[in-house]
Amino acid sequence: MDAPMITDGVLIQRYVAGNQAAFETLLKRHRARIFTSIYVLVNDRYLAEDIFQEVFIKVIQSVNAGKYSHEDKFLPWAMRIARNLSIDHIRQRKRMPMITDSEGGDIFDNIGLFEKSPEQLRIEKDKNAQLRAMIWKLPEEQREVLVLRHYADLSFKEIAVLTESNLNTCIGRMHYAVLNLRKMMQKNTVVVK
Amino acid sequence: MDAAITQTDLLLYYYDECSADRKAMIDSQLPANPEWQSYLNSLSDLFHDLDFVAIPNPTTVNIVLEESISFSSPVGSE
Numbered sequence: 001m002d003a004p005m006i007t008d009g010v011l012i013q014r015y016v017a018g019n020q021a022a023f024e025t026l027l028k029r030h031r032a033r034i035f036t037s038i039y040v041l042v043n044d045r046y047l048a049e050d051i052f053q054e055v056f057i058k059v060i061q062s063v064n065a066g067k068y069s070h071e072d073k074f075l076p077w078a079m080r081i082a083r084n085l086s087i088d089h090i091r092q093r094k095r096m097p098m099i100t101d102s103e104g105g106d107i108f109d110n111i112g113l114f115e116k117s118p119e120q121l122r123i124e125k126d127k128n129a130q131l132r133a134m135i136w137k138l139p140e141e142q143r144e145v146l147v148l149r150h151y152a153d154l155s156f157k158e159i160a161v162l163t164e165s166n167l168n169t170c171i172g173r174m175h176y177a178v179l180n181l182r183k184m185m186q187k188n189t190v191v192v193k
Numbered sequence: 194m195d196a197a198i199t200q201t202d203l204l205l206y207y208y209d210e211c212s213a214d215r216k217a218m219i220d221s222q223l224p225a226n227p228e229w230q231s232y233l234n235s236l237s238d239l240f241h242d243l244d245f246v247a248i249p250n251p252t253t254v255n256i257v258l259e260e261s262i263s264f265s266s267p268v269g270s271e
Contacts, residue, residue, distance in 0.1 A: 015261070020261065020262055023258070023261045024258060024261075027254065027257060027258065027261075031248060031249055031254065032246050032247070032248050035247055035248060035249045036245070036246050036247045036248075039247045045247075048247075048249075049249055049250055049253045052249050052253055052257075053253055053256055053257060056257040056260070056261075057257070057260055060257075060260055060261050060264045061264065064264045128245045131242065131243060131245070135243075149208070150240060150243060155208075155210055156205070156208070156210055157210075168201075171201050171204060171205065172201070174204060175200060175201055175204055178204070178236065178239060181239060181243075182235070182239060185239075185242070
């Protein structure tokens with residue numbers, strides 16, 4: 001059915017050897033997970049676009065400088081860069097006036113997007129904005145683990161390494177994130193279905 | 194909740210990250226344990242609600258791709 005997937009490590013080797021299409025494949029493979037994670041972490045579409053660019057420019061520089069040594073662990077490596085840059089930007093933003101989020105900038109790539117009516121899309125967009133706002137209200141450590149596990153699809157072990165935390169601490173943070181989100185949802189009665 | 198199995202175990206089970214013996218234990222006891230089922234269902238509902246995917250703007254992607262071309266210097270495989 002599906003052709004065997006070329007691993008990330010092989011794609012990087014091919015790109016370094018001059019195969020541009022390999023980089024494009026790598027970017028397309030991971031763009032949604034990395035971008036969604038950044039977006040949820042910083043809760044600002046425009047800032048997320050900037051950070052996404054920065055992440056991949058760092059990736060390009062490191063790979064071309066021969067500094068990539070993670071073989072098929074591309075996603076955790078790229079997510080480490082994304083996470084660190086997001087934290088830097090969040091800290092900078094705390095010291096600066098709030099950047100207002102765009103009203104029309106959200107392009108959510110849901111399955112069946114094109115089959116939905118404008119009204120359905122509007123409802124979905126509102127719901128997504130509410131959910132992002134709730135995630136944003138979580139304590140930073142809980143938000144981080146939730147985003148890395150749920151949106152970046154990293155394992156708890158990978159998250160523990162990335163955040164330099166104990167595995168049980170990461171799992172505990174996820175557990176509390178779940179409890180807190182559930183409480184917030186009940187309180188705010190988000191339309192979720 | 195069973196004394197031996199905690200919500201943390203169930204969270205790991207949900208993500209298919211618990212140890213093989215824990216998984217076997219949960220698999221075998223789950224049908225008779227509505228409390229676990231309820232917890233797993235609530236996780237499933239919550240994560241389903243959180244499921245959304247955002248993609249970067251095509252302009253952003255193009256900038257990255259242009260950058261990748263300008264940095265790339267074919268070196269040939271050894």
